[in-house]
Amino acid sequence: MKFEIDKREFLRGLGLMQSVTGRKTTLPILSHILLEWEKDSLYLTGTDLETGIRVELTAKINQDGKASVSAKKLYEIVRELPEETVHIQKKENQWITLQCGKSIFNLAGLDPEEFPSLPPYEEENFLMVSTQLIQEMIGKTVFAASNEDSRYHLNGIFFVKMKLGEKEILRMVATDGHRLSLVDRENQKIRGIEEKGIIIPKKGILEIKKIIGDRGEEEEMGVYFNTTHGFFKLGKFLTVIRLIDGEFPEYEQVIPKGNDIKLIMAKEKMVNSLKRVSTMVSERMEGIKFSLKKNNMEMSSTHQDFGDAQEEVEVTYEGPPLQIGFNARYLIEALNVIDSEEIIMELKDEGSPGILRPPSFPSGFLNQFYIIMPMRL
């Protein structure tokens, strides 16, 4: 049971496994990767039981076989190998022997039959979706998802298909209870997203973002969902993500209505001012106070130990004087994912949530907005 593989091909595959393997230390085999070689391919599989990655690499197979060895250790070894062919042979005690140039390694292994298998997928279910669309929708929402383990159903992105007037759209929404980010795109067919929607966990979706980022030259990826998992296929990489089994909150009820006070701000100038005034926010609250007057906004912050900061920014504003507090970081993160030079902020009063949105939507987007809860300061 032997195979040969080019060092660089092997290293590339192993590199993309590292982020899912070894996260959970409770089950030793999860720090391993599964190697399966047959016909002209080596398949690598790694999983943390929530996100699984499987990649097909080109290899020269002598006789079919399987092995399970430490993902980190194998990666460390292959990284240091000379740029030559790597020869791998399975031994009787589940170990493998790796030989390359004048180096020989014997690596401890576990029974590959014990490696947790990824949920089976059906090739014909995949429909091709633009990677740019997926990447942009994720980028504009994922940061707003909750990181608190206790709010499990908020630890992901809600992905739903719906009708908006005559149009079918795809919507992504994420919220941590303090803010909410929502984008709508024209429908691209994806199997398994219905009007009930699904919740894709943040950790898994960030893997997809990384894999697309690394392989940006490919413009489409295969995607589909069943009731428990999402399947993403880009080139020879398959990522399987276990969906969050929970109810996403009824976010449509919290979208403010009647936010009639409008102001327009220049994004870059606003971000720079926020960064400066942020240096003096308290670590726990991160709050900045905004005082609106005609065409002028003053921001101020106070830190109990270090002092205080204030700054004036020109804005387009015709409304009444108004004071309101917001979390500085939440505002900066929102402004960073709105791709327009000017941004509209819609307010009601000092106790009601604000809305941020671009004046118009980039190509293919039908809607994008961000809701942020106010703070008492």
Next chain:
Amino acid sequence: MKFEIDKREFLRGLGLMQSVTGRKTTLPILSHILLEWEKDSLYLTGTDLETGIRVELTAKINQDGKASVSAKKLYEIVRELPEETVHIQKKENQWITLQCGKSIFNLAGLDPEEFPSLPPYEEENFLMVSTQLIQEMIGKTVFAASNEDSRYHLNGIFFVKMKLGEKEILRMVATDGHRLSLVDRENQKIRGIEEKGIIIPKKGILEIKKIIGDRGEEEEMGVYFNTTHGFFKLGKFLTVIRLIDGEFPEYEQVIPKGNDIKLIMAKEKMVNSLKRVSTMVSERMEGIKFSLKKNNMEMSSTHQDFGDAQEEVEVTYEGPPLQIGFNARYLIEALNVIDSEEIIMELKDEGSPGILRPPSFPSGFLNQFYIIMPMRL
């Protein structure tokens, strides 16, 4: 009490203070920097009581003054400011007001009179030394100094002037008890290093290395020592380092004699092989076994959980078969600071320390070698 300063000039000075300020949290004022403005200069001072840095910056002074504010917070603020003039004014309660563009900051301060003053230096004691010489001598020794707090007298570089035959030389030595690195350079006059020698602490010397690295264009720096401190002046930066008050071990007694077994290795090939075999060393011992035969060296390692590694390397070796163990990391670190394509290793037997040295010395160096203790494997 006001001054004005260019934002970039201010930021550059504040940046170099960050590594010494705030290391010790026992005394709040050590997280501060001292600002002193008079004539056409702003002086910044930061210290952790072992290493002090003072820099002179160009500023426009309205009236002389002093202040002490958080080094980190001031740096964070200035980093975010627009590229404009920064105006600073001292207030009555020790606070300062910083104004730049449309931003105003009030920063909490402490009484600047309480800021620990750096030891006074005498300008006329400085003699100019090549920064490259200092940088190279530090680079070839500092990694071998001990990091263990309990071995205080080994936590630095021993710096000594001595006669070698007719020549006066400068020598640097560092050791952690398991290895020792030594370099000799032709004498360049430095005041205060006598034949008794001094010990410069590792942390301080790494600051010097960083300051030289940042300002590499200047080819000479002023240096001198008194009985308690070292003074280093590069351009407008002064660094003062408190010397270690202890006896450096009698290292000359541990330099092996009679290491008659010689082998010559190709450095790059050797480093690559060591890195590969290192992947299977045990975390605690980090040991690699070397088996020497005629013109051949086999390296091997074993990790209790992951397996084992072995590799053969061609070397020039005519001696008897010999097996000896060394710490892999210590060997790699030594090879990295020997600037020759081939490296000579001199051994005696499996229980005696080995010596590594270049076949010849780079310009200006009179000697360089590295001693490494063997391991039982």
